[in-house]
Amino acid sequence: MTLRPRASAASRAREHAPPPPLPASVTLAAQDLAARRGTRLLWQGVNLTLSAGDALVVRGANGVGKTTLLRVLAGLAHAEHGSVRWRGAIVAPHAQALRDDVLFIGHAPALRDELTAAENLTSLAALAAEPMTAGACSDALAAVDLAAQASLPARVLSEGQRRRVPLARLASTSRPLWILDEPAAALDAAGVRWLGARLAGHLAQGGVAVVSTHAPIDVPGARVAEMTL
Amino acid sequence: MNVNWFKYASPASFLPLASRLARGFAAAAVVLGIAGLAIGLVIAPTDATQGDAYRIIFIHVPAAWMAMLIYVVMAGWSALALGYNTRLSAMMAQALAPTGASMAFLALWTGAFWGRPTWGTYWAWDARMTSTLILLFLYLGVIALRAAIDEPRRADRACAVLALVGVVNVPIIYFSVQWWNTLHQGSSVSLTAAPTMAMTMLAGMLVMTLALWCYCIGVVLWRVQAIIVEREEGAAWMARRVPA
Amino acid sequence: MTDEVTARDPQAIGAALRWALARDLAIAVRTRGELGVELLFFVLVASLFPLTLAPDPALLRTLAPGVLWVAALLASLLALPRLFAADFASGTLAAIALSPRPLAALVSGKMAAHWLTTGLPVVVLAPLIALAYRAEAADIAVLVAGLALGTPILSMLGAIGAALTLGARGGGGLLALLVLPLYVPVLIFGAGAVGAVQAGLGGAPHLALLAAGLLAAAVGAPLATSAAVRIALE
Numbered sequence: 001m002t003l004r005p006r007a008s009a010a011s012r013a014r015e016h017a018p019p020p021p022l023p024a025s026v027t028l029a030a031q032d033l034a035a036r037r038g039t040r041l042l043w044q045g046v047n048l049t050l051s052a053g054d055a056l057v058v059r060g061a062n063g064v065g066k067t068t069l070l071r072v073l074a075g076l077a078h079a080e081h082g083s084v085r086w087r088g089a090i091v092a093p094h095a096q097a098l099r100d101d102v103l104f105i106g107h108a109p110a111l112r113d114e115l116t117a118a119e120n121l122t123s124l125a126a127l128a129a130e131p132m133t134a135g136a137c138s139d140a141l142a143a144v145d146l147a148a149q150a151s152l153p154a155r156v157l158s159e160g161q162r163r164r165v166p167l168a169r170l171a172s173t174s175r176p177l178w179i180l181d182e183p184a185a186a187l188d189a190a191g192v193r194w195l196g197a198r199l200a201g202h203l204a205q206g207g208v209a210v211v212s213t214h215a216p217i218d219v220p221g222a223r224v225a226e227m228t229l
Numbered sequence: 230m231n232v233n234w235f236k237y238a239s240p241a242s243f244l245p246l247a248s249r250l251a252r253g254f255a256a257a258a259v260v261l262g263i264a265g266l267a268i269g270l271v272i273a274p275t276d277a278t279q280g281d282a283y284r285i286i287f288i289h290v291p292a293a294w295m296a297m298l299i300y301v302v303m304a305g306w307s308a309l310a311l312g313y314n315t316r317l318s319a320m321m322a323q324a325l326a327p328t329g330a331s332m333a334f335l336a337l338w339t340g341a342f343w344g345r346p347t348w349g350t351y352w353a354w355d356a357r358m359t360s361t362l363i364l365l366f367l368y369l370g371v372i373a374l375r376a377a378i379d380e381p382r383r384a385d386r387a388c389a390v391l392a393l394v395g396v397v398n399v400p401i402i403y404f405s406v407q408w409w410n411t412l413h414q415g416s417s418v419s420l421t422a423a424p425t426m427a428m429t430m431l432a433g434m435l436v437m438t439l440a441l442w443c444y445c446i447g448v449v450l451w452r453v454q455a456i457i458v459e460r461e462e463g464a465a466w467m468a469r470r471v472p473a
Numbered sequence: 474m475t476d477e478v479t480a481r482d483p484q485a486i487g488a489a490l491r492w493a494l495a496r497d498l499a500i501a502v503r504t505r506g507e508l509g510v511e512l513l514f515f516v517l518v519a520s521l522f523p524l525t526l527a528p529d530p531a532l533l534r535t536l537a538p539g540v541l542w543v544a545a546l547l548a549s550l551l552a553l554p555r556l557f558a559a560d561f562a563s564g565t566l567a568a569i570a571l572s573p574r575p576l577a578a579l580v581s582g583k584m585a586a587h588w589l590t591t592g593l594p595v596v597v598l599a600p601l602i603a604l605a606y607r608a609e610a611a612d613i614a615v616l617v618a619g620l621a622l623g624t625p626i627l628s629m630l631g632a633i634g635a636a637l638t639l640g641a642r643g644g645g646g647l648l649a650l651l652v653l654p655l656y657v658p659v660l661i662f663g664a665g666a667v668g669a670v671q672a673g674l675g676g677a678p679h680l681a682l683l684a685a686g687l688l689a690a691a692v693g694a695p696l697a698t699s700a701a702v703r704i705a706l707e
């Protein structure tokens with residue numbers, strides 16, 4: 001299947017005082033991608049081209065390989081054949097070019113039980129070379145409704161709260177490529193609206209996003225393509 | 230002349246080649262083996278110091294050489310598998326491990342039976358014996374790791390890394406008799422100096438080495454055919470194949 | 474595995490090392506109990522042997538280096554799963570692999586934290602246990618020097634095994650099978666150094682070889698471990 005995003009009829013809404021847009025070379029493309037699990041192919045013949053401001057929503061039943069597609073695009077896993085291009089150049093898994101630009105949030109929240117929510121968030125941000133000040137950290141946690149849990153060890157957080165901690169990074173990151181695996185699963189209605197607004201802001205600045213989800217996420221004023229595996 | 234180095238790089242094209250080669254090497258192994266054993270057990274003279282017990286050298290030394298050589302070859306295929314991300318290189322590495330392990334075990338076993346009459350003990354912790362034992366455990370580790378990882382491509386890469394980490398051990402085995410004063414004698418056979426053993430003994434050992442080499446290549450090619458068929462099940466070319 | 478794991482920028486390497494070291498040490502401080510158990514294991518194993526033997530001082534003195542080294546080895550082996558297992562299960566390892574920071578440096582930081590929490594306590598405790606084995610001062614000095622050089626090697630080589638066995642069946646047994654052949658040379662030279670001193674020869678050649686092994690491991694082990702971590706995340 002080949003996908004190109006359809007241009008939205010409405011003009012794109014602009015957020016107030018956005019940072020300067022990212023360079024137009026921000027493109028994610030995949031050609032004839034296939035993934036294997038064991039002896040059989042999960043999916044094959046996947047082609048896509050996303051330019052600055054485009055988003056791709058991936059849907060499909062459980063077990064069909066959505067997470068695998070996202071991991072291949074993020075450079076975590078090898079594809080059986082086919083290639084992924086970022087900024088025009090072919091990137092192998094774990095390529096530096098991809099690691100510099102990607103923000104990947106997977107199923108498993110990358111939390112250590114012994115650290116508090118705030119410590120986990122600042123640690124993850126520092127790991128990604130986007131260090132957060134204490135103020136930015138509390139603002140980010142407040143944005144995902146975790147202000148009260150900031151100094152609690154991650155061990156005592158509920159499943160939904162655990163999944164929201166890495167999402168807090170979306171509040172202040174400047175990575176051009178977002179790859180999010182079922183981010184809405186941990187969010188209530190207000191949270192989904194916040195996520196949609198963040199995505200819209202990211203796309204308006206010229207970023208690219210690939211999101212897998214079961215529930216619909218409303219991203220106001222953006223070019224969103226859909227793919228069902 | 231343009232050589233296509235990747236002509237046989239796909240399992241589909243390699244399978245018939247492996248089948249033919251395996252038969253050829255098996256035949257060569259039988260012929261050379263008979264010749265080598267004839268020289269070693271019948272023609273070569275009795276040793277002045279060790280009597281007839283030394284004759285186990287005709288199995289022990291070739292087996293030890295094969296154990297080291299196969300590990301290096303396995304590491305080579307592993308490097309190719311990691312570098313070029315090819316399935317067949319990983320399958321070759323997978324096929325080499327059991328044969329290498331049996332060669333290492335054979336070397337240790339025959340060495341023990343040689344040690345009893347000559348050194349008075351079945352086992353001593355000298356440098357070469359210990360490092361060959363480590364080699365056997367490295368082989369077993371590669372085999373065990375492959376069995377423990379379900380996803381075949383992931384297992385390929387993990388075993389490739391393990392094989393490359395362990396290859397450091399092979400020069401240690403080889404040079405151990407030079408670096409340490411151990412029970413093992415120094416090398417009697419070298420590429421640069423004249424051999425210090427009788428010509429018939431040397432000839433027997435070299436013929437047996439070639440025989441064991443052909444045997445190992447034949448067995449590995451025979452095993453890799455089974456691995457290809459097992460792992461490529463479900464591929465389009467497998468459905469079109471006429472079983473040999 | 475065609476992408477480089479190291480950056481040429483020493484600042485980047487240092488920053489990555491510090492991140493991993495600080496985080497793992499912070500976590501270790503909060504799981505002090507676990508570390509205490511591992512140390513207790515080392516003391517227990519080393520204490521078992523004299524119970525089985527006649528209390529002959531000369532015999533104990535000869536046995537001391539071997540027993541202590543094997544106990545150190547087993548303690549290191551026991552602590553290895555702690556290096557990557559929790560990060561792997563929680564998804565942190567994927568975040569680490571996707572970080573723009575050099576992976577070899579991040580992995581080195583984890584190895585350093587592992588040694589500080591496992592190897593260094595062994596080095597500190599060993600002289601006390603060696604005294605119980607009637608070891609002389611010269612023995613103890615060489616034993617401690619050997620352990621100080623060797624336990625980092627154990628942490629580094631062990632990390633390769635720990636990364637390779639992530640997500641594999643077979644648990645601790647498989648890890649031991651993979652890692653012990655790599656440990657054996659360290660054991661031979663470390664215990665051999667003390668044996669040489671007890672025999673009246675110097676322990677310097679053995680310690681020099683251990684130092685060389687440490688340097689080689691410091692270069693090679695992070696690269697191999699990084700490759701293994703990426704493979705485990707497939």
